[in-house]
Amino acid sequence: MTEYYVAALGPAHVQGLFISFRRSELDDGLCWPLPWAGTWSEAAVVEGAAEMNDGVEAVAVPKEAVQALATAPPPGKIDGNTGPVVRNTAANRQALVFAAREAVARLAAFEIPRACAPARGGAEVAKALETLLPLLGHAENLGNDRLWHLRAELLASWRSGDRRRGNEAVQAVRSAVEAAGEVSVTPPRRPSRPPQEPGRAEVAILKRAPPAAPPQPPRPDQEVRKVPRP
Numbered sequence: 001m002t003e004y005y006v007a008a009l010g011p012a013h014v015q016g017l018f019i020s021f022r023r024s025e026l027d028d029g030l031c032w033p034l035p036w037a038g039t040w041s042e043a044a045v046v047e048g049a050a051e052m053n054d055g056v057e058a059v060a061v062p063k064e065a066v067q068a069l070a071t072a073p074p075p076g077k078i079d080g081n082t083g084p085v086v087r088n089t090a091a092n093r094q095a096l097v098f099a100a101r102e103a104v105a106r107l108a109a110f111e112i113p114r115a116c117a118p119a120r121g122g123a124e125v126a127k128a129l130e131t132l133l134p135l136l137g138h139a140e141n142l143g144n145d146r147l148w149h150l151r152a153e154l155l156a157s158w159r160s161g162d163r164r165r166g167n168e169a170v171q172a173v174r175s176a177v178e179a180a181g182e183v184s185v186t187p188p189r190r191p192s193r194p195p196q197e198p199g200r201a202e203v204a205i206l207k208r209a210p211p212a213a214p215p216q217p218p219r220p221d222q223e224v225r226k227v228p229r230p
Contacts, residue, residue, distance in 0.1 A: 010057035050159035054152035059100035
């Protein structure tokens with residue numbers, strides 16, 4: 001199963017020499033060297049999606065994608081020159097974001113942290129996350145920060161239980177999805193259609209079907225005999 005590093009890409013971390021990654025526990029802070037960083041399972045990333053994988057400031061990146069960007073640190077920059085690290089460049093940040101978003105688009109489980117459902121957010125937020133996923137899954141939308149910020153807002157409202165924030169995010173998702181020509185968050189009911197005459201293809205299939213065999217007479221031991229009336 002895929003393992004993930006969690007990169008911190010918020011405004012507070014833009015100026016660092018290297019990209020910061022979460023340590024092995026959420027409350028242990030951040031670090032630069034990958035050997036000091038924790039790796040996380042898909043289950044852990046799904047459970048902590050709002051904290052670890054909003055697709056904007058915190059991104060869960062497949063381990064292989066992070067290692068592909070890693071290099072040795074310059075001497076004297078880290079205790080013991082421990083490495084490898086990922087240099088904090090615009091290109092590397094973008095590569096990490098895209099790798100994380102591709103994983104989100106590929107795994108629907110990221111969108112619905114079921115274990116939190118009874119206590120966090122609401123049904124409308126969960127439905128909006130489900131509906132937004134196909135739109136995020138389009139390759140041309142991996143760089144659409146507006147859509148990914150909407151996802152981050154939904155997750156944040158799910159985590160905090162802020163109904164007003166959640167409702168605003170749900171309405172924004174509805175507008176975005178409908179503008180893109182996708183199915184709305186609340187699918188309309190399909191109108192009932194009256195029965196129609198079979199089309200040509202159906203008639204042809206019916207003509208090719210073998211005729212139904214006539215019913216066979218019952219065996220003598222199964223014949224129903226009429227009982228004469230007294």
